[in-house]
Amino acid sequence: MLPDPLVLFFLLGLVARLLRSDLKVPEALYEALALYLLLAIGLKGGVELASHPLGGLGAKIAGVLALGFATPVVAYAALRGLGRLPVADSASIAGHYGSVSVVTFAVATGWLASRGVAHEPYMALFVALLEVPGILVGIAIARLHAPGRVAWGRLAHEVFLGKGIVLLIGGLAIGWAAGPAQFAPLKPLFADLFKGVLAFFLLEMGLVVASQLGELRRAGLFLPAFALAAPVAFGAAGAWAGTALGFTPGGAAIVATLAASASYIAAPTAMRIAIPEASPALSLTAALGVTFPFNLFVGIPLYHRFAAAAAG
Amino acid sequence: MLPDPLVLFFLLGLVARLLRSDLKVPEALYEALALYLLLAIGLKGGVELASHPLGGLGAKIAGVLALGFATPVVAYAALRGLGRLPVADSASIAGHYGSVSVVTFAVATGWLASRGVAHEPYMALFVALLEVPGILVGIAIARLHAPGRVAWGRLAHEVFLGKGIVLLIGGLAIGWAAGPAQFAPLKPLFADLFKGVLAFFLLEMGLVVASQLGELRRAGLFLPAFALAAPVAFGAAGAWAGTALGFTPGGAAIVATLAASASYIAAPTAMRIAIPEASPALSLTAALGVTFPFNLFVGIPLYHRFAAAAAG
Amino acid sequence: MLPDPLVLFFLLGLVARLLRSDLKVPEALYEALALYLLLAIGLKGGVELASHPLGGLGAKIAGVLALGFATPVVAYAALRGLGRLPVADSASIAGHYGSVSVVTFAVATGWLASRGVAHEPYMALFVALLEVPGILVGIAIARLHAPGRVAWGRLAHEVFLGKGIVLLIGGLAIGWAAGPAQFAPLKPLFADLFKGVLAFFLLEMGLVVASQLGELRRAGLFLPAFALAAPVAFGAAGAWAGTALGFTPGGAAIVATLAASASYIAAPTAMRIAIPEASPALSLTAALGVTFPFNLFVGIPLYHRFAAAAAG
Amino acid sequence: MDTHPRKLLVIIAEAALERELVADAKRLGALGHTVHDVRGGGRHGTRAGDWEADRSIELKVIATEAVAEAIARHVLATYCPDYSVTMFLADAQVLRPEKFP
């Protein structure tokens, strides 16, 4: 089977930058597409919510949140224990892996949809929920070891009112309030164009990831190994937890993908403020340079298989 | 009945900024969407013009222009007489209220369309026409009282060749020349996406309005009261005038909305150059901080009721 | 017959700027639309390639490349011999005319499509191919006469890895790999919106061309005459060569258009680095100020007639 | 290296003034100017540059002391009373004095 064209856009950006092409995406376009994707994901989730029953959502939320608190703790233990990284760096990287990648989520839902695999309509809600715990755990660990002046008020803002959560939750609420009928005139922009915009954004991600690869050479062996092992382990855990929480196989595959993905929008900004002594290059190299492409090419199909296996 | 989703986008932006979220729209995106909206409004109006007869347009133009000259005079009298504001500020605020808000117009047409209320196809023409007189009246009043060096040439440019009028009139002309058949391949961008882009723009407007609300606390009681009373009074006058001029009830509701709305694109720039001694904070607080949201939430349905009542 | 609305958008931009309207397109939007157009042209070509046989493509490529090497040599001879322009300027202008205008290509394909004239599906490939030879010839001529330190490595990058070629070739490859079925979800963005985005871009081109017209007054008579004669001559040569190479009349009209068009994206940057002593104002005045609008209004239909005549 | 003393005049102002300021600088003797968009805050509150009326620019003019001061004086008298404007002068050394006469 041919690779999904979305992944080819990513490759095009990657190759262009590695060959030192002058291809560049204006910063304002990058920001605009990111806003669009977050809002569109929220809206689509909200519209589907409006026409579906919310059976057992409470337990699922609790279970997925628990997963979101557990993965960064495990990640920290591995980074500190096996990798012997400094506390601050371990905590910061753990925070990135505890949080989620919205683009990976979008590619995964597209991948499932193109294979006819259904999933719960409210998965966008979990993207918003899972942005937070990883970041909190990362900061808490760092501050346990080096108790410093964390401006918790400022941080709560950064974390809970970052554009990711505001647009996802805002979109969910608007989509849910509007319902399918009132959403119809917004569909051409927020639904029909979605896959195309995602393709364009993946082209940009390819450019960004290629710039990050230079750092990879300096990173030694442990970090890349972690960045490959962590998504597989967390994906397996997510598939199992999702199935145990009663998600459909499609939903469990998405929970797995969320657990396996690492943040590069919300977490970097929050971590930079909260754990200044951590090197941002390390976490971005791992999250963006290794885990993100791994999930695109290998991870998503793998987590789907995990979920299928867990479903029995 | 649930609120229109457009209004929810505005609320999302408003709430995000009031909660001090870091959600921000890049300036280039704001400008791009504004260009799009103006051009799309013109084009759609032009295409509909091409397939409709223009019965009695001359009288309607004259009547609506007269309204456009009358409202700022009344506004000035109220601001100066009742509010005891300085001449320059009164003139500048009057200019903003004499001109029109393109976004309010777009929301009103969408609101009417979603309720199946028809209106004349050439209403976009009146948006362009009504951008001008308010600004001219505001400047003239200010200069009557403090005769100063107005660079009338420069100002005429600013007023008649501002991007608003150029894109509205240009779009009308292109749409009219193209007609429905040649417009068809442009429809996916300029018609199908319109409502979605308007939603996105309202999100931005919410952010901008929230930033403006801080000024409101400093503004005293008169200005907010004016910013609530003026649209109702001008909306009633517009509904009556529109009906008297032979507009359909839908058309009269739009004339009312135009009369009731205040400019925050064309007028601020022109006024800043022409009446430098006026405080821009005052006019923007009134026009953007109070009247714009009032029209979104309360005004548009109200003006439609006015028009229905006037039609008897 | 009414003029194509695309051309009216160009006129609107032109007139707005000539009247000194403040209408301005943010730089980031210009760049975003340029990226979109290049990528969309490549993708559409690639998708069509996927479902068509590639009969005799080798000979066509060789023939069209030969044309791409021949036209700048002829242009140089005319500029140097007849116009007595300095070597550097002649070489630089020749390079611009040897390369191609992507927007002119897009307008031409739209023009042919709206008249039901079919053409080979892989014409986007020739746009990418023809970006290069003109630039190489221009640089080679300049360096023959004033052997200087050309950083050929840097230049090869600039020329072969400019965003134009990367996006066209990348788009072709992705479109071809995806095929019509996988392209379907990307169609709303990359195909349905194409004509609208092109219209918007032509509005911007009108603004840019109008800014260039000031230079025209300083340019004397020869340069404008060249900028009118060159496209006609190269268009005729292209129509004849295209027909001789076995293209359909539609394909030959496009080969003619490509030969007749002059670059203002890839060539200016490359020439500025490679032939610094050449005046950029001269080449841009000719290519953008005269040849581009000539092709839009007169050239494209003319080259189609040439191709029809050549086809016999 | 042969350097020549000149003045750098920096004017931070509402974007609406850009055209005027550039024209004034030219009229008063400047042979060039450089502009870029900025955001900021001062006595007139925050100008975040989110939308039209909220934008600011920074204008740089390199010129002789006489020209720079003439422009500064003109801006002070004409725009500072009513507009958000911040202005300062600094010493600069240029290499091609004929470009900044």
Add this chain to the structure above:
Amino acid sequence: MDTHPRKLLVIIAEAALERELVADAKRLGALGHTVHDVRGGGRHGTRAGDWEADRSIELKVIATEAVAEAIARHVLATYCPDYSVTMFLADAQVLRPEKFP
């Protein structure tokens, strides 16, 4: 022309610090500030500004020598150890001394 000596403090830093830096400058006595986005490179590698974590800003504060130095010292102690920051001071002459007390 009557000019008054002040200091121009220029701080080039990661965009994530913008809010903090502006608040700190205000707290330490600056009455205004100006910011714009930049890209660049230094000891911490290239910052091309392509995306969130890669953005930099340039912050300008005009103030008295005492205020400018207080801000500079604070930034040096608070941010320079952990963040990409470049900072310099320059002499400036202002026309309205009351704006920069």
Add this chain to the structure above:
Amino acid sequence: MDTHPRKLLVIIAEAALERELVADAKRLGALGHTVHDVRGGGRHGTRAGDWEADRSIELKVIATEAVAEAIARHVLATYCPDYSVTMFLADAQVLRPEKFP
């Protein structure tokens, strides 16, 4: 406060030169640079930055006098004859001299 004198070199040039200028500055001893996009006008006419060929940048380098002058001399000889370039030097005081050796 302990400050150390350095030179600030500002180069305003066609955007096409950005890569070259940055590489040259590095080669001649600068440890960093900062760039942003500008528009402007001068002897070569208006550069409004509307599209590719019309863009300009402003490049700032803080360095020792020797390095700054070496870069300035190189730019003067290499680019000024054929390109739109404006350049000036100014005095700057830095706090961490080791960053600008």
